[in-house]
Amino acid sequence: LFNKDLGQHILKNPLVAQGIVEKAGLKSTDTVLEVGPGTGNLTVRILETAKKVIAVEMDPRLSAELSKRVQGKPEQKRLNIMVGDFLKTDLPYFDVCISNTPYQISSPLVFKLLEHRPLFRCAILMFQREFAMRLIAKPGDNLYCRLSVNVQLYAKVDHIMKVGRNNFKPPPQVESSVVRIEPRNPPPPISFKEWDGLMRIIFVRKNKTLAASFKTTSVLQIIENNYKTFCSTNDMMIEDTLNIKAKVISVLQSVNMAESRASKLDIDDFLKQTFTFVNIIIEVR
Numbered sequence: 001l002f003n004k005d006l007g008q009h010i011l012k013n014p015l016v017a018q019g020i021v022e023k024a025g026l027k028s029t030d031t032v033l034e035v036g037p038g039t040g041n042l043t044v045r046i047l048e049t050a051k052k053v054i055a056v057e058m059d060p061r062l063s064a065e066l067s068k069r070v071q072g073k074p075e076q077k078r079l080n081i082m083v084g085d086f087l088k089t090d091l092p093y094f095d096v097c098i099s100n101t102p103y104q105i106s107s108p109l110v111f112k113l114l115e116h117r118p119l120f121r122c123a124i125l126m127f128q129r130e131f132a133m134r135l136i137a138k139p140g141d142n143l144y145c146r147l148s149v150n151v152q153l154y155a156k157v158d159h160i161m162k163v164g165r166n167n168f169k170p171p172p173q174v175e176s177s178v179v180r181i182e183p184r185n186p187p188p189p190i191s192f193k194e195w196d197g198l199m200r201i202i203f204v205r206k207n208k209t210l211a212a213s214f215k216t217t218s219v220l221q222i223i224e225n226n227y228k229t230f231c232s233t234n235d236m237m238i239e240d241t242l243n244i245k246a247k248v249i250s251v252l253q254s255v256n257m258a259e260s261r262a263s264k265l266d267i268d269d270f271l272k273q274t275f276t277f278v279n280i281i282i283e284v285r
């Protein structure tokens with residue numbers, strides 16, 4: 001019996017499993033990281049080409065089953081099973097990641113992969129359909145959101161294939177999709193903390209104008225505090241007449257972005273103006 005809390009839905013359609021592995025474009029020299037191998041339906045296919053597979057599985061029952069599956073075979077030596085929570089595991093070197101992921105850890109999983117160094121070549125990952133659509137969403141799409149920009153800042157994401165519920169045992173509640181993630185190498189040289197701070201402000205209401213998003217009392221309060229801290233740590237005088245709202249609006253207007261809406265701006269628009277934004281916020285913390 002499968003454990004629902006661990007999102008255990010075994011991929012039973014061999015054509016889908018084959019398709020996922022083929023999309024990875026594996027080389028015979030590759031080390032592959034697999035998250036949640038389960039009973040190993042993807043694992044055995046990956047082992048046909050890759051030099052080595054490191055599989056991180058949280059459920060010791062399934063890891064035992066997988067180890068039995070390769071026992072006494074030549075592949076056994078090329079499979080390293082780590083039993084534990086992927087999110088708490090120190091990742092070894094890998095070239096490619098392939099995973100039919102447990103959906104409840106989708107978002108932290110993606111960011112953990114993108115933070116890992118050295119950068120991997122590509123990742124082929126199965127997600128809940130809506131999550132996948134958020135990852136690939138472009139400006140103007142309904143699902144374009146903070147997740148879209150934060151991931152696309154660091155990677156090119158493509159939709160590979162739709163996978164219906166009935167390809168799994170037991171079938172999950174939702175439809176699935178496979179995406180391909182290819183990290184931008186080198187990654188853009190910006191502070192993720194500052195970037196994400198800005199995205200949190202402007203994607204709360206992504207259809208509002210940037211001027212309106214920044215004019216919120218709580219946002220202005222943060223900016224004013226940051227500005228004051230910045231001034232005092234840099235031995236700068238704070239103007240008696242400080243009007244933070246007017247200051248913010250005038251900066252936005254100077255770059256023609258006061259009337260722009262987050263929902264319509266792409267990564268390049270944001271990157272072009274990062275310095276402006278950082279000036280406004282003087283580092284969102």
Ligand code: SAM
Nearest residue numbers: 006009010011036037038058059085086100102
């Ligand atoms: N890869 C297999 C397949 O395609 O048939 C199983 C996929 S199933 C959707 C997800 C797998 O991830 C399960 O084996 C589950 O036990 C495992 N899992 C769940 N949470 C995990 C975590 N935090 N770290 C590692 N593995 C996890």
